[in-house]
Every structure is written in C-alpha cells, then in structure tokens.
Amino acid sequence: MRKTTKMIVGVVAALAISAGGVMAAGHLNKIGERQEAMKAVGGGIKVLVGMAKGEIDFDAAKVKKAALTIKANLNASKTMFPDGTGPDSGKKTRAMDEIWLDTEGFQSALKTAISAADGMAGVTKKAELMPALGKLGGSCKSCHEKFRAPKK
Numbered sequence: 001m002r003k004t005t006k007m008i009v010g011v012v013a014a015l016a017i018s019a020g021g022v023m024a025a026g027h028l029n030k031i032g033e034r035q036e037a038m039k040a041v042g043g044g045i046k047v048l049v050g051m052a053k054g055e056i057d058f059d060a061a062k063v064k065k066a067a068l069t070i071k072a073n074l075n076a077s078k079t080m081f082p083d084g085t086g087p088d089s090g091k092k093t094r095a096m097d098e099i100w101l102d103t104e105g106f107q108s109a110l111k112t113a114i115s116a117a118d119g120m121a122g123v124t125k126k127a128e129l130m131p132a133l134g135k136l137g138g139s140c141k142s143c144h145e146k147f148r149a150p151k152k
C-alpha cells in the first residue's frame with residue numbers, strides 16, 4: 001500500500017514537472033510568435049513603402065489591407081511580451097530589458113503605432129499616403145529605438 005502511494009506521488013510529481021516544462025516552453029514560444037507577428041507587420045509596411053515610392057501603383061484597397069494586417073499584428077503583440085522572455089531567456093531575441101522596466105511606455109508605444117495603422121487604413125487618396133506613412137513609420141522607429149536591440 002505504501003509503495004503504491006509512493007508510486008502515485010511519483011507519477012503526479014513527474015506530471016507536475018512535465019506540465020511545468022510545457023508551460024515554460026509555451027511562455028518562450030511567445031518570442032517566436034511575436035517575431036512572426038513583427039515580420040507580418042514588416043510585410044505590410046513594405047507594400048506601403050513600395051507604393052509611396054511609386055514602385056507599386058496606388059490602390060486604396062491594398063493600403064487598407066496592409067494597414068489592417070499591421071494593426072492586427074500589433075494588437076496581438078500586446079500580450080506577446082510576458083515576463084521571462086527578455087534578453088536573459090537564453091533565446092534569440094532583440095527585445096530589450098527596457099520593455100519590462102517601462103511596461104507602460106512600451107504598451108503606449110504599441111498604442112501609438114496601432115492608432116497610426118488605423119489612420120493608414122483610412123487613406124483613400126495617394127496624397128494622403130505619405131503623411132500617414134510618416135506617422136506610421138515614425139511609430140515603428142521610436143519603439144525600435146527604445147525597446148529593440150540592434151541586429152547582431
């Protein structure tokens with residue numbers, strides 16, 4: 001009887017350990033998720049920059065699609081920076097400690113970018129593209145400057 005109890009305890013303990021392991025991994029998966037989200041954001045901005053440069057014909061529907069892709073992925077990024085996923089996580093990430101030292105500043109930089117993406121989604125004329133892109137691009141840059149480490 002004692003032996004069985006011990007075995008059960010052992011099995012439960014092992015489960016708890018593996019559950020912990022899964023949790024930690026899920027946690028660190030956020031790093032890959034946010035990098036994918038940011039890549040999608042980068043893909044959207046590429047279309048907009050191409051249009052601003054005249055390499056792609058102006059098309060309000062395409063502008064809107066790119067802007068909404070950017071907005072959705074920035075929105076999703078809000079919860080993709082949980083504690084423990086910074087530079088000390090042992091994973092490849094350019095997220096800086098500053099994100100967790102100034103969470104409010106980081107979230108507010110996200111909000112600014114999201115509202116700039118909203119502005120972009122409302123662009124219907126070519127003349128409106130550049131000013132909207134200036135705002136949106138500026139919002140990426142100011143967050144990256146403060147919260148993203150340079151490429152290694």
Ligand code: HEC
Binds near residue numbers: 035070136147148
């Ligand atoms: C609130 C902060 C913030 C805003 C706003 C922001 N980014 Fe980022 N971005 C980051 C951080 C932090 C990383 C690094 C993530 C990591 O490596 O874990 C990143 C990474 C990236 C990457 C590299 C993804 C990869 O790993 O390959 C691209 C591309 C990118 N951002 C584009 C943009 C563009 C374009 C905008 C504006 C439309 C933007 N970002 C807005 C914080 C931000």
